[in-house]
Amino acid sequence: MSHEAEPTVPNTGRMLDYWLGGRHHYPVDIAAAKSFEAVFQDCARVFRVLRDFIGRTSRYIQAQGVDQFLVLGSGLPTQGNVHEVVPSARVLYTDIDPSNVELGQRILAGAPHTGYVHCDATDLTTLDMREVERVLGPVRRLGIIMIGVEAFIDDERLRATFQKLYDFAPSGSYLAFDCDSPTVNNHPELVKLVTMMGPGFYMRTAEQLAAALGPWRLTEDGVKPVAVWRHPGKPVDVPPYMNGGVAMKP
Secondary structure: OOOOOOOOOOOHHHHHHHHOOOOOOOHHHHHHHHHHHHHOOOHHHHHHHHHHHHHHHHHHHHHOOOOEEEEOOOOOOOOOOHHHHOOOOEEEEEEOOHHHHHHHHHHHOOOOOEEEEEOEOOEHHHOOHHHHHHHHOOOOOEEEEEOOOHHHOOHHHHHHHHHHHHHHOOOOOEEEEEEEOHHHHHOHHHHHHHHHHOOOOOOOOHHHHHHHOOOOEEOOOOOEEOOOOOOOOOOOOOOOOEEEEEEEOO
16 A cells, blocks of 8 residues: 555554455554454454455345445445445445545445445434435345444444434345454453453343344344354354344335
């Protein structure tokens, strides 16, 4: 990546790009990523498992006949993100971080049927509906991908957010979701990592996560560790740090 106007503050999206083997990151991001790795060496493997989960949920939703995707808290649109795993679909990425939006727009320049705009996942009034229609066309059935976000939203706001997404989505839409699991408390190095994330970090059991969905109806797969959810072969052997699944609006 060019070092022009090189940032001095690390960015989570660019750190993930580093862990996923991408090229859209800077030395400041690598330094921050290595500080996390000093506490928890398995960062890269865990986030690759989560990115693979995004791929499997996106392909599953597309297989149900959905060709419009709204991605909330996207990070960078690289390394197996939604438009790369369902290339025939229309995909609108969103994020609350302006630097992710700006870089994401540059990355997607020239990519057909894609876009990247600002949106607070917990407040859909921040979503520019003109951009939704420009990228997706008239909204029919949506695939909503909200992965890697829920752990930063408290219980009350998470329930309200899932309800708002339900009200927003047309019937026949799908929601892919996840959250970090309290099982991390069984791993001392992860407890240190969670402490580094700050006080606004929330972990939920599979049952707590399912309960927050409100009217969304879980698919037959339920809520499972993301490494095993509809995995076609032998899943990567990682502890169940994160749970996730897909739900539908009938």
